[in-house]
Amino acid sequence: MTNKMSEEIQHHLDSLETKGHELVIESHILTDRQVPVLLCYPKGATKLPVVFLNHGTTGDATSMLPIGLPLAQAGFFTVLVDARFHGRRRLEHFNETFFNRAMYKRLYLQMLLDTVDDISAIIDDLQMDERADAERVGISGISQGGFVSFVAITREKRIKAAAPLVASPDLTDTWGHSLPFQELESDLQEEILRHSPLRNYEVIPPVALLVQNGNADPVVPVGGVRKLNEYLKELYKEMPERYRYIEYDGRGHETVYEGSERPNIMREEVIDWFRRFLHSADGAGIFDKNE
Known part of the structure; x- marks a missing residue:
């Protein structure tokens, strides 16, 4: 763990109300895919539900510690992932490469798919970890991390609950760094459409899905989540408690x-959502779900 990382962790720990629970924070490189992560969990953890957090x-x-630590405090085994091309595996000349207009969508799609595959590999490894319950897995993330979350619930069926923040399921959207979708190479258009969660919405249920966006977001438009909302309201009509869309009026990115x-x-809504859908009836592990 670098000095900078240690300082960042200590800063967030200092600002956290511990409620008497001692937290453990570990830095690891996991699986044969060499995925850099931070693990945050309460001391004495046994078979706690797992939540992946994506920046x-x-x-x-x-950067996910402000939600990762409260989740750990609430009785979750949290896995904070460095996405592909980011963090401890950051691309050399990151801005010039990742934000290259001609390459951005292709690299972005690769980042999403590779990061989801990384998460799947970690779930495999957690099957043998006594601290975690790999049968109760959730995922959340902010912005790009929310895109990872949307893609993950269409590709990794072991994820039981998800709570993407200020993100979209529509990978055809044009963002500031990328060419308009219709100007992309035809093979890339086909790949984006094939993997776009908005085009694969039918496989999302019965994942317990909470979606939160601001309707004045200049970075990630709400059009994609609004379309998804129309589709999912119908698909979840027999289990409406497992899907919720919250749109915050006038809020941005x-x-x-x-x-x-x-x-x-x-953050409070995310924690409550995972408490509801990942904690077992008896409170899971060493924590009571109503604590």
Whole structure:
């Protein structure tokens, strides 16, 4: 663990109310895919539900500590992942390479698919880890990490609950760094359409899915989640408690609403969602789910 990473972790620990639970934070390179992660969990963890957390573009695993630590405190075994091309495996000349307009969509798709495959490999390894229950797996992420979450629930069926934040299931959307979809090479268009969660929405149920977006987001438009909402309302009509879409009026590409009565409302909703759908009836491990 680098000094910078240690300082970042300590900063977040210092700002966290511990509620008497001692947390363990470990830095590892996992699986034969060499995936850099931070593991956060309460001391004495036994068969706790697992939550994968995924950061935004240009970020790294440490940027998910503000939600990873409270989740660990709430009784989850949290896995904070460095996405492909990011963090401890950051591309050389990152901005010039990753944000190259002609290459961005291709690299972005590769990043999404490879990161989801990394997560699948970690789930495989966690089958043998007594601290974690690999039968109860959730996933969340912010912005790019939310895109990872959407893709993951269409490809990895062991994920039981998901809570993407300020993200979209529509991979055809044009973002500031990329060419318009219709200007991309035909093979790339086909690949994007094949893997876009919006085109694969029928495989999402029965995942317990919570989606949260601001409707004034200039970075990730809400069009994609609104379309998905129309599709999923029908698919979840026999189990409506397992799907929820929250749209925050006037909010942009942010997950903390400074100055509001509940600045961390998005994070609180995520934790409550995973408590509801990943904790067992008896409270799971050493924690009571209503604590």
